[in-house]
Structure formats: structure tokens, C-alpha cells
Amino acid sequence: MIEGIFVEGLIYGIMALGVFLTFRVLNFPDLTVDGSFPMGAVVMAMALTAKLPVATGLLLAFAGGVLAGIVTATIHNKLQVPHLLAGILTMTMLYSINIRILHNRANLPLLRVDTIMTRVSDYARNVVPESYAYLVFFLIVVMAIKLLLDLFFNTDMGLTMGAMGGNEQMVIVQGVNPQVLKLFGVGLSNGLVAVSGAFAAQYQGFADVNLGQGIVITGLASVMIGEFLIKSTRIGWLTFRVILGAIAFKAIMYLGRYYGYYIHMTPNDLKLIAGVLIIASLAVANYRSMKAT
Numbered sequence: 223m224i225e226g227i228f229v230e231g232l233i234y235g236i237m238a239l240g241v242f243l244t245f246r247v248l249n250f251p252d253l254t255v256d257g258s259f260p261m262g263a264v265v266m267a268m269a270l271t272a273k274l275p276v277a278t279g280l281l282l283a284f285a286g287g288v289l290a291g292i293v294t295a296t297i298h299n300k301l302q303v304p305h306l307l308a309g310i311l312t313m314t315m316l317y318s319i320n321i322r323i324l325h326n327r328a329n330l331p332l333l334r335v336d337t338i339m340t341r342v343s344d345y346a347r348n349v350v351p352e353s354y355a356y357l358v359f360f361l362i363v364v365m366a367i368k369l370l371l372d373l374f375f376n377t378d379m380g381l382t383m384g385a386m387g388g389n390e391q392m393v394i395v396q397g398v399n400p401q402v403l404k405l406f407g408v409g410l411s412n413g414l415v416a417v418s419g420a421f422a423a424q425y426q427g428f429a430d431v432n433l434g435q436g437i438v439i440t441g442l443a444s445v446m447i448g449e450f451l452i453k454s455t456r457i458g459w460l461t462f463r464v465i466l467g468a469i470a471f472k473a474i475m476y477l478g479r480y481y482g483y484y485i486h487m488t489p490n491d492l493k494l495i496a497g498v499l500i501i502a503s504l505a506v507a508n509y510r511s512m513k514a515t
Contacts, residue, residue, distance in 0.1 A: 229353070230425075231470070232363075234468045234472065236417055237414065237418035238444035238468040239371060240410075240413070241415070244407065246445060246460075247384050248403075251309070252412075253438055254290055254294045254309045256313045256437055257315070260419055260430065261416055262417055264323045266279045266419070266429065267332055270332060270335045276338045276341065279420065280420055284420075287413040287415055288413040290316060291413065294308045295308075295409065297312065299401040313434075329430040329431070339424050342355050368462065371461055415441075439493065439500070443499045448464045448468075471499070
């Protein structure tokens, strides 16, 4: 049970890192993730059913997510469409595209398909329990992604991207084109989200075009819960607390799902819980900023 919470938290932590990149670093509220998450899942599912290697499926899912993010950034840059509307447009189009990828199906089971989960189970057989094997595997994967992001944010481009989120005009004065940074940043963000979707599909055993419904709320809640847990300005801690927030969010959802009936809650109330968590995190953040001043 606890291992499952950590595994799900780590999988969705990859998605939360993507949301963190757009919402916190670029200051680019992006709703494309509701479409790029299931896109990663359906691309991965089709790759696996076509007997392609898992690594190839992950690369294709990442590329699909990057392309979706680039479309959103291009709509925003070239047509001067607001961030949110650009994301909504791409998200809406991705629903139809995802169904097309699944050959006009809404979902695709992976129960009899060789996935990364079956590979991990085979390697760990007679060594450690399956749930612990999944936990170790995803811990390694997520930490590797986190370290790569930390290294990127310490490069000139990463630092410039962070500066643009705080003051776009300053970046323009320095001779950097903010549109290029947005293309790269939003593309990378949705690439990470798609990879998260690809792992989620393999872990859950199916891909569905509705997997991304409300996923941006999960990402936002993870980011804000992490900010509540750890207060820091160091990039290493910033990315770590996003992952920690995703695990905490999954734990809260688990408690609400399995023990909420004591207060007459149902699974339909989980989105309400997520919204309340975000509002509470914002309230605490505002209180802290007021207290600091």
C-alpha cells in the first residue's frame, strides 16, 4: 500500500516537474498538460503493441509531448493568444489526435503486452517483492530526471529562462529572444508530462484518452504542497520539493479515497479535495509573505 503511494507519487512527480517548469519558472500557465499526458500514454501503448522497444516508446512519447508544447507556444507567440487560451486550444485538439493515435479507440489495455513493469518484475524475481522493485526503479528514474533538470537550470539557457519568468523585459534587453525560450521551455515541460503519462499507462495497465482529465490540478497541487513543505530558493531543493509534493498529494488522495467514507465522502469528491488543497496552499503562501513583510 505505502509502496504504491510512493510509486504513483514518483510517476506523477515527473509530470509535476513539467508543470513546475511552466507555472513557476516560465510564468506560463499551460493547460496543454491535460492533453499531453494522455498523449504520452497512447503513444507508448501503440509503440508497445507494435513490439517496439520500451526506450523507443518513451522517446516517441517525449517527442509527442515536446511537439504539443511547441504548438501551444507557437500559437501564443505568433498569434498573440493568451497563455491559457493557447493551452486550451492545443489540449482540445489533442483529444481528437489521441483517439486517432489509438485508431479511433478511447482506450487500449496493456495486460498482455511486455512493458517496463514486466521487465522490472522479471529482473527482481526472487530478489525483492514486486512493489519494492517498482519503487526502486522509479526512484532511480525520477532522481535521474531531477538531476538532469538541475544541471540544465545551472546552464546559461536555464538561468536565462528563470530570469525571463521573473522579468521578460530584462531578457529582451540582454538580446535574448523570449519566444525561443518559450518554445523550448513549454516543449520540454510537455515532454516531461508525456513521459509521465507513458509510465502511468504501463503501471496502470492501460492507456486512455481521458487519463489527463484534471491532471493540471494534480500538478499544481503537487507544486504548491511542495512549497508548503520546504521553503528554499536553491534549484536542487525546488525540484526535490515538487517530487515530494507529488508523493504527499497521492498520499492525501489515498486517505480521501479509502477513509473518506467516514465523513460520507465518495471518489467523486477527490477533485474537490485537490481544489481545496491548492486554495489552502495559496492561503498559507500569502500569509507567509505578509508575515515576512
